[in-house]
Amino acid sequence: RYEAVIFDLDGVIADTAKFHYEAWKKIAEELGIYFDEKINESLKGVSRMESLEILLKQSEKEYSQEQKNYFASKKNDYFKSMIQKITPGDILPGSIELIKILKRYNVKLAVASASRNANTVLENLGIKSEFDYIVDAAKIVNVKPDPEIFLAAAENLGVEPKKCVGIEDSVAGIEAIKRAGMFAIGIGDPTILKKADMVLEDLRYTQKIVKLVIGE
Ligand code: G6P
Numbered sequence: 255r256y257e258a259v260i261f262d263l264d265g266v267i268a269d270t271a272k273f274h275y276e277a278w279k280k281i282a283e284e285l286g287i288y289f290d291e292k293i294n295e296s297l298k299g300v301s302r303m304e305s306l307e308i309l310l311k312q313s314e315k316e317y318s319q320e321q322k323n324y325f326a327s328k329k330n331d332y333f334k335s336m337i338q339k340i341t342p343g344d345i346l347p348g349s350i351e352l353i354k355i356l357k358r359y360n361v362k363l364a365v366a367s368a369s370r371n372a373n374t375v376l377e378n379l380g381i382k383s384e385f386d387y388i389v390d391a392a393k394i395v396n397v398k399p400d401p402e403i404f405l406a407a408a409e410n411l412g413v414e415p416k417k418c419v420g421i422e423d424s425v426a427g428i429e430a431i432k433r434a435g436m437f438a439i440g441i442g443d444p445t446i447l448k449k450a451d452m453v454l455e456d457l458r459y460t461q462k463i464v465k466l467v468i469g470e
């Protein structure tokens with residue numbers, strides 16, 4: 255039996271991965287650099303500045319730190335205006351049911367998102383109070399694939415990492431969960447999330463997850 259489930263947010267609980275993608279696409283267009291869904295896979299789970307660095311690899315130009323700060327903050331402005339309108343309708347299918355069942359079994363729940371907008375997203379979705387702990391991304395020094403954010407969640411829940419299940423839609427996130435010594439559930443494509451212990455299309459596979467966690 256596992257004692258805690260640590261969720262990523264964008265692309266796992268919230269249908270917001272598409273907004274990050276759209277916002278980066280706008281920046282790429284403005285910079286006149288190539289961007290596609292495949293490059294976007296490597297941005298998932300990665301911090302804002304690091305995402306920009308990955309994006310800029312497609313460009314031959316050199317950008318100053320000041321320019322980088324400008325584009326990172328512009329991307330965040332786009333993203334923030336997109337999430338302003340999100341409502342409980344933007345919760346990905348299966349999430350609520352899964353959260354409710356896990357709570358009934360006294361499984362501790364946390365959110366480990368690299369996003370500095372995580373609190374706003376959770377508030378707008380109306381589910382912030384469902385979680386025992388939400389990691390503050392601003393306090394995390396080493397970003398995913400480093401295990402730090404998942405280890406911080408486990409520590410705050412008071413649960414040993416090996417008693418935790420992590421759920422992620424990104425390659426960097428799955429690696430972070432594995433390096434933290436936890437069971438990793440991938441949400442998405444098994445050919446992309448190769449290091450996950452189990453890959454599901456979405457959280458509608460509630461029973462499968464509950465069975466794994468409860469150990470029945
Ligand atoms: C999550 C998303 C990434 C995003 C990162 C930082 O990990 O998957 O796409 O870049 O958070 O988000 P932020 O809202 O702080 O720019």
Ligand code: MG
Binds near residue numbers: 262271299
């Ligand atoms: Mg994600």
